[in-house]
Amino acid sequence: MSDGDTLIRFLANDKAFPPGFRPSFALKGGYLLLATSPDAIKAFRPPTDSPKPGGDVPFARFSGTSARAYLLAHREPLAKFLSDAGAGPEKEVLTHLDQFAAVLELLDRAEVLSRGDGTTTRLLVRVRLAKPLKK
Numbered sequence: 001m002s003d004g005d006t007l008i009r010f011l012a013n014d015k016a017f018p019p020g021f022r023p024s025f026a027l028k029g030g031y032l033l034l035a036t037s038p039d040a041i042k043a044f045r046p047p048t049d050s051p052k053p054g055g056d057v058p059f060a061r062f063s064g065t066s067a068r069a070y071l072l073a074h075r076e077p078l079a080k081f082l083s084d085a086g087a088g089p090e091k092e093v094l095t096h097l098d099q100f101a102a103v104l105e106l107l108d109r110a111e112v113l114s115r116g117d118g119t120t121t122r123l124l125v126r127v128r129l130a131k132p133l134k135k
Contacts, residue, residue, distance in 0.1 A: 008038045016084075018077035020070075031058075036070060056113040059123065064107030065130065071101045106130055 010024035011017075024038045029046025047058075071078065075097050082097075083090040108130040115122045 006041070008041050010038050016081065018074045018081050020074060021078075021081075056115050056124065058111060059114045060112040062110045064104045064109060068101050068104035071097055071104070075101075 006026050006028045008024055008026040010022045012022050017023075020037060022037045024033075024035045024041055026033050026041045028041065028044055031044070031046055033041050033044055035041050075094060079090050079093040079097055082088075082093045087093050088096075106129055108128040110128075111126045113124045113126060115124060
């Protein structure tokens with residue numbers, strides 16, 4: 001599958017994977033993208049401006065909001081898939097997925113950033129919460 005100049009590779013298995021799950025990867029705009037479906041890769045828009053010297057450069061991003069939405073929408077087929085793959089009894093896997101979704105309710109997104117000055121490189125983790133810690 002392609003999206004303009006981007007070749008998107010994905011795995012498909014209607015019997016083994018839960019509905020809507022097609023693990024995908026591609027190189028787009030100089031970024032290595034890993035996603036749960038080709039549509040997520042198609043939606044990615046690389047930054048158009050050049051990074052400032054010594055500025056933050058995105059290394060990895062995780063959307064807690066999107067991951068939670070996926071878990072809630074596909075919890076039963078995902079639990080069956082994981083149980084069949086050896087993760088444990090389906091009821092127990094459902095409980096773990098629900099607990100994970102509850103934790104993800106707190107997280108909007110997390111990013112791993114790289115910052116360097118030519119001689120050193122630092123990795124930073126930036127977390128944006130979905131709700132404020134205090135009211």
